[in-house]
Amino acid sequence: MTRNDQHLVEIRNLSVEFHTQEGTVQAVRNVSWHIDRGETLAILGESGSGKSVSSSALMGLIDIPPGRITSGEVLYRGEDLLKASYERQRALNGSKIAMIFQDTLAALNPVYPVGWQVAETFRAHGVDRQKANARALDLLERVELPNARARFNDYPHQFSGGQRQRIMIAMAIALDPDLLIADEPTTALDVSVQTRILRLLKELQRERGMGLLMITHDLGIVEGLADRVAVMNGGEIVETGPVNQVFNAPRHAYTRNLLNAVPGKHSFPASAPEGVRAEPLIAVKDLSKGYPSASRSPAIMALDKVSFTLARGETLGVVGESGSGKSTLARTLLGLERASGGTASYRDCDMLRPTEADRTILQRQIQMVFQDPTASLNPRMTVEEIISEPWAIHRDVLPKKEWKGRVGALLEQVGLTKEHAQRYPHQFSGGQRQRIAIARALALRPDVIICDEAVSSLDVSVQAQIIALLKNLKDEHGLSYIFIAHDLPVVRSFADRVLVMRKGQIVEQGRTDSLFTDPQHPYTRELLQSDPVLGSHVAA
Amino acid sequence: MRGYIGSRVAHSAISMVGLVVLVFFLARLTGNPADIYLPVEASAEARAAFSEAHGFNDPLIVQFWHFVRDLAHLDFGTSLRQDRPVLDLVFAAFPTTLLLAFFAMFFALVVAIVSGALAAQRPNGILDRFVNVISLAGASLPNFWLAIVAVLVFSVWLRWLPTSGTGGFVYWILPIMVLSIRPCGLIAQVVRGSMISAMSSAYVKTARAKGVRSSTIIFVHALRNAMLPVITVAGDQATGMINGAVVIEVIFGLPGIGKLMIDSIQYRDFAMVQGGVIITAVAIFILNIAIDLSYALLDPRIRYS
Numbered sequence: 001m002t003r004n005d006q007h008l009v010e011i012r013n014l015s016v017e018f019h020t021q022e023g024t025v026q027a028v029r030n031v032s033w034h035i036d037r038g039e040t041l042a043i044l045g046e047s048g049s050g051k052s053v054s055s056s057a058l059m060g061l062i063d064i065p066p067g068r069i070t071s072g073e074v075l076y077r078g079e080d081l082l083k084a085s086y087e088r089q090r091a092l093n094g095s096k097i098a099m100i101f102q103d104t105l106a107a108l109n110p111v112y113p114v115g116w117q118v119a120e121t122f123r124a125h126g127v128d129r130q131k132a133n134a135r136a137l138d139l140l141e142r143v144e145l146p147n148a149r150a151r152f153n154d155y156p157h158q159f160s161g162g163q164r165q166r167i168m169i170a171m172a173i174a175l176d177p178d179l180l181i182a183d184e185p186t187t188a189l190d191v192s193v194q195t196r197i198l199r200l201l202k203e204l205q206r207e208r209g210m211g212l213l214m215i216t217h218d219l220g221i222v223e224g225l226a227d228r229v230a231v232m233n234g235g236e237i238v239e240t241g242p243v244n245q246v247f248n249a250p251r252h253a254y255t256r257n258l259l260n261a262v263p264g265k266h267s268f269p270a271s272a273p274e275g276v277r278a279e280p281l282i283a284v285k286d287l288s289k290g291y292p293s294a295s296r297s298p299a300i301m302a303l304d305k306v307s308f309t310l311a312r313g314e315t316l317g318v319v320g321e322s323g324s325g326k327s328t329l330a331r332t333l334l335g336l337e338r339a340s341g342g343t344a345s346y347r348d349c350d351m352l353r354p355t356e357a358d359r360t361i362l363q364r365q366i367q368m369v370f371q372d373p374t375a376s377l378n379p380r381m382t383v384e385e386i387i388s389e390p391w392a393i394h395r396d397v398l399p400k401k402e403w404k405g406r407v408g409a410l411l412e413q414v415g416l417t418k419e420h421a422q423r424y425p426h427q428f429s430g431g432q433r434q435r436i437a438i439a440r441a442l443a444l445r446p447d448v449i450i451c452d453e454a455v456s457s458l459d460v461s462v463q464a465q466i467i468a469l470l471k472n473l474k475d476e477h478g479l480s481y482i483f484i485a486h487d488l489p490v491v492r493s494f495a496d497r498v499l500v501m502r503k504g505q506i507v508e509q510g511r512t513d514s515l516f517t518d519p520q521h522p523y524t525r526e527l528l529q530s531d532p533v534l535g536s537h538v539a540a
Numbered sequence: 541m542r543g544y545i546g547s548r549v550a551h552s553a554i555s556m557v558g559l560v561v562l563v564f565f566l567a568r569l570t571g572n573p574a575d576i577y578l579p580v581e582a583s584a585e586a587r588a589a590f591s592e593a594h595g596f597n598d599p600l601i602v603q604f605w606h607f608v609r610d611l612a613h614l615d616f617g618t619s620l621r622q623d624r625p626v627l628d629l630v631f632a633a634f635p636t637t638l639l640l641a642f643f644a645m646f647f648a649l650v651v652a653i654v655s656g657a658l659a660a661q662r663p664n665g666i667l668d669r670f671v672n673v674i675s676l677a678g679a680s681l682p683n684f685w686l687a688i689v690a691v692l693v694f695s696v697w698l699r700w701l702p703t704s705g706t707g708g709f710v711y712w713i714l715p716i717m718v719l720s721i722r723p724c725g726l727i728a729q730v731v732r733g734s735m736i737s738a739m740s741s742a743y744v745k746t747a748r749a750k751g752v753r754s755s756t757i758i759f760v761h762a763l764r765n766a767m768l769p770v771i772t773v774a775g776d777q778a779t780g781m782i783n784g785a786v787v788i789e790v791i792f793g794l795p796g797i798g799k800l801m802i803d804s805i806q807y808r809d810f811a812m813v814q815g816g817v818i819i820t821a822v823a824i825f826i827l828n829i830a831i832d833l834s835y836a837l838l839d840p841r842i843r844y845s
Contacts, residue, residue: 059749086754094751106742111764111839124752155840171750 014072045232046459098172102184104164115152162193190321220532261464286342317495367441371453373433431462573808617811626815637796641781648724656731678725723777734766775831
């Protein structure tokens with residue numbers, strides 16, 4: 001190979017396997033890609049697709065054992081890093097090749113000040129302490145961390161998620177690397193913050209001419225940011241090419257499915273007929289919830305005079321960024337938090353101060369599905385025990401000898417099988433666990449299910465399956481949903497009506513089609529525009 | 541922070557009141573000291589006179605009142621056995637225990653942290669297995685057995701070290717070593733576990749991606765995060781030591797607080813037992829506050845208010 005056609009980084013036929021107690025897992029098979037300075041390559045894939053493995057190999061971050069690199073080359077400017085010494089790899093890491101991570105709270109060391117951590121990139125590569133601190137401060141100002149000088153010695157937990165990602169970026173670009181790897185850099189962030197972070201990355205790339213490798217599951221990000229894309233599935237690259245070409249004319253079936261599963265691009269759901277909507281199931285008026293604040297200033301209003309109704313058979317979407325009060329709304333309606341004002345009723349029951357008899361009705365008729373099925377299912381209980389637990393509490397619903405049969409029927413309704421009943425939650429994938437959580441919610445044949453970010457942690461294609469399941473169940477059982485999400489496209493393809501929340505208030509509510517096509521409130525417009533999927537369409 | 545210390549001291553004061561009551565009445569359950577201090581053949585009159593002289597004939601509640609009243613003036617009374625102020629005797633014995641505890645703990649921590657941290661670098665590797673077996677054995681072997689075997693090996697067979705007694709530095713070596721083995725084994729196990737999880741954390745991956753030296757990653761990034769559970773266990777062990785390394789002090793004939801207390805209990809030296817327990821309790825309260833403060837020092841997310 002001559003010097004001229006040498007890429008900045010090239011991965012050739014990389015295969016990596018991991019040895020676990022359950023046997024050997026092929027993480028990636030014959031993966032090849034390359035990237036040059038100034039270019040943006042996206043590796044697109046769902047969880048378990050092996051999309052992060054090749055970049056980890058590039059930085060020597062694969063733990064061997066249990067990992068084993070079975071074939072391939074990882075070339076940085078023609079030098080095979082798989083053969084490089086530890087010291088050589090260390091010299092390149094952080095200075096020539098840098099990486100930012102998804103979960104910034106975990107990725108920054110919790111016990112050291114952020115300034116110290118940014119300066120460490122310099123110190124690790126031979127810059128003395130004083131100069132390192134000065135340059136770290138410059139960097140924090142460059143990435144627009146508010147009040148950088150005063151906050152230099154603050155700790156990671158004292159910053160917001162977006163600010164922490166800025167700190168991570170400052171740390172990564174410190175030594176002007178040739179290549180910046182961004183592993184799901186915005187997944188944990190609100191859409192508007194996400195937009196600003198992506199813009200910053202793009203800007204820094206132009207400014208410094210570095211290569212940018214985006215590892216993501218988010219098609220919107222790929223479309224808005226990357227030049228080329230490599231689509232990964234099951235450890236293999238199934239398709240690669242310029243983004244336009246791959247997205248407009250996908251050749252591989254997996255890519256086509258993935259593009260189809262993206263919510264928010266299909267027609268609006270047919271709204272329930274007016275007649276049905278006249279009968280409100282839940283009516284909420286001026287609901288408020290304040291938290292006392294530290295100093296004697298007025299209470300922080302997590303919910304500020306929230307009013308809405310939920311009709312029978314309706315799906316009500318609640319959208320808002322973190323801290324908007326949408327989860328507090330769910331918790332207050334379920335009686336997990338005590339409201340500080342207003343009223344809420346389900347049929348004739350007072351939801352905020354229920355009598356003992358009403359409480360039983362409410363606990364039976366209103367069910368909840370949480371975001372994290374791993375945390376909300378007891379790991380020590382079998383699926384059968386989890387699903388039948390509500391019957392042990394509400395004794396009149398089902399006689400004990402029918403439990404087993406009902407559990408099987410419920411599992412089949414949510415797309416699992418009877419045989420799954422004796423297993424434990426950890427033996428299932430994330431999507432399957434969420435199905436179990438839904439089966440549990442259905443056990444008491446409720447009227448209303450509140451889904452708090454129920455599909456947010458799932459991959460796009462699994463997300464689409466769960467949404468389809470929720471839709472079917474709604475028709476079958478005449479359910480109503482309160483569907484809380486920060487993800488606008490999902491809400492767009494599922495909800496009949498939408499509430500937009502901000503700082504504890506409802507800033508806008510209306511039918512899904514009118515709200516998405518003709519948003520009235522400036523905040524709604526801002527939200528829609530900053531969404532990577534919807535934004536491009538609103539702008540177009 | 542100052543408010544926190546204040547409230548801790550206030551809470552400790554409440555516990556102290558309970559302790560004072562408890563130690564007073566429990567001590568009296570052991571029987572009349574006259575049975576021990578007077579010869580077996582002493583007449584009933586002599587016993588009565590002894591009891592009268594030391595106030596043991598007063599109603600319990602009156603004795604308790606006198607005890608509390610003196611305590612308020614920091615007067616812990618006079619030792620029945622040695623006829624000297626209790627406070628003098630406690631303060632004479634405490635330095636021995638504190639020195640013993642401090643060096644044993646220091647030695648245990650250093651060895652445990654270094655070996656645990658290194659073992660965690662390759663879970664199930666040769667070093668890890670070695671450290672695991674040794675530390676498990678150390679944590680499991682009873683003190684008294686170890687002490688006797690150590691005396692047998694190092695003093696009787698090899699004649700390197702004195703069997704017991706006080707004197708120069710050499711007299712301290714065996715007691716400190718023996719006392720440190722159990723905490724060392726326990727702490728090494730905790731360090732190992734805690735370090736394994738710290739080394740697989742995301743911030744360690746970040747540090748590796750930054751090109752940070754592996755020694756810095758282990759001893760700066762991971763270790764400080766791994767120290768919280770270590771402090772809990774180490775604090776627990778240190779408390780036990782201050783309480784009196786009874787077995788060790790008795791076997792090696794060291795005049796520490798543990799030995800003093802054992803002797804006092806055997807001789808029904810009420811004032812001595814009460815004084816010893818109360819002073820030891822104060823020391824343990826101080827140690828516990830110091831442990832809590834060290835949590836906050838290690839982890840900025842912990843803030844006391």
